[in-house]
Amino acid sequence: MKTEFWNGNMAAARAAQRARVQSIAAYPITPQTHTVEYLAKFVADGELHARLTKVESEHSALSACVGASSVGARTFTASCSQGIALMSEVLFFAAGLRLPIVMAVSNRTLSVPVNIWSDHQDTLVNRDTGWIQLYAASVQEVYDLVFTAFKIAENADVLLPVIVAYDGFILSHASEPIVPISQEEADAFMPPPGQGTWPILDPDNPQQFGEVLFPEWYPDFEYKKHQALVGSLGIAAQVWREFGAITGRTLTPIDTWFCEDAELLFVGIGSMMQTTRAAVLGLRARGAKVGLVNIRSFRPFPEQELRQALAGAERVVVLDRDIGYGTTGMVYPDVLRALYALPQRPIALNMIIGTGGKEITPQTIERCFELGLEASGERTVLWPDARGPEEGIPYDESIQLPPAPQPGGCALNGGAG
């Protein structure tokens, strides 16, 4: 296939098209909006034989996906931020019904303050809804993850919905060279849509869905859902190996980089791990023994793989582009759990960076590196890019607030909300 030049939203839309989705329901929200618009255009141009249900809210978007999936259709949606917050009860509902819906999420923080830029708050607060959560670090990964997500979700031993998350603007709006999979290769790899590996609403075989389950049986059901999510890690790895055999690009639950001799290891999710690679190269050139682990599958959590990768490090710095208010970032506790079983545990720090889209540059990561070497480990949660904490950036008293806009001035409208 010839190389294309696509942004993340286009990559997600094209991947869904390649997977021959049959039903799409979505509602616009920045920075996801283009995904829905692209899909609407594919349908209008006859390039994609699917129905687009143009719902009146995200709550209805995911509900319509539940309907479509419950009659056996291959189903796709996209959202972020306030949209996922509005979907919240339907997230649990879809996972409880074991419906293999795929949702692309161009991560964006939540109001207020109002902010349309990326952090991982929107998906991470929904980590316990029963969805698989995969995080892309590049536009190519957006494409590969969305495409393969259908095969993982529809596996009869999984039957769980999947979120493929990618940073808003940083990946959703930035174009990168992409190598798509051809339709012939896609069709050979992916079972045809609408074949139904899961129970469906069918008058020829009437069944009841969404029924009451009494306490005596509830734990059995929860256990099965949990086990399916845990077991999906191996199935995803298998699907990604098959995909790699065709494309030469094999995805893995985690990526390791310079872990062998590293004294300090960064751990994190999303596009900031690409920036961290660049920073690690720079630091290595100056003799620092540093490396990184990129977590691609956050749910299920690849505990053992991570433990192995982190075993030799003296210090671990978990980068969280999110905050679990009143405790730590939301990736950190899972990493701690992986470390706990090690005979010699490293000092594990948590650095909260890049919330609300604050730019993460190689310098940000270098600062995290310095702090990571200095820190005693007594204070574990640090905020290197915020104004306020001692490790943060100092207030510059000389900076004046801009004057208030005059009446009739231009507001932030037209494509920003």
Next chain:
Amino acid sequence: MVMKPKQVTCTEHLNPGNLACAACTEVLGFRHALKVLGPNTIAINGTGCLAVVMQMGVPKVPHFHVLFENAPAVISGIDDALKAMGKRDEVNLLVVAGDGGTADIGLSALSGAIERNQDFIYICFDNESYMNTGGQRSGTTPFGARTSTTPVGRAVQGEDRLPELRKDLMAIIAAHNIPYAASTSIAYPLDFMERVRKASTVRGPSYIHCHSPCPTGWSIESSRTVEVARLAVETGAVVLYEIENGERRLTQKIKKKRKPIREYLAPQGRFRHLLDDPEAIEHLQQVVDRGFAATLASMS
């Protein structure tokens, strides 16, 4: 025109043994609707009494208890997915929900599904309260009614919002220019079944509002639920009519001299506190008279 008794099938699509109170009219309505629609039906049930009492295999058709407010969105997805897969023609898509799920929490989803011209039948069983959670007021609770959130106290007695502000679901739905809508009552099953049959022939959305007294919530004897439903029509508190492509017509003859509203209120415990208050009864009579006159005047 109503259905003739001999047109009604003896085949049942509900198994015996549901969990409802004796004389639950929601179950009765669902049973009658399925007699008309037959086994080739997928029933989507918004949370409410009906969804909960249908547990453990009562319906013989595919039955999906969804969330409280999202049944119209779920059925939209089903409608579109079946169309995408070339299987839409084979099946009736039915939503059943309560007045809470319809008038309050699910109104935007229903509005959206109608506006998109999704192909489905929506039946709202209006028992004028949230019964599944124990009988709280809803947007269709009538003036003066006692519910658990509009108790009878020293300062306020029952539902006290202005009677004119009670949600008129038929009017709200009609404002969408829906191809077919009908106001029905559980006390007129042959009329109800005929409206459901008509709804099933529509390509696009159709809406059936079914007045469904609840013995438990309204404090009426189980043996009198249907009688109370009939009294609602005979007093003019409920008017049965249909709207077909904008044409409005009455579907139940009304006697010149309607029964006084007191006869409808008296068997219901939820209005007991009003019965000794002639002023309140007169007020309610005026409310009914105004509503009745307005509905009649709107007929084509």
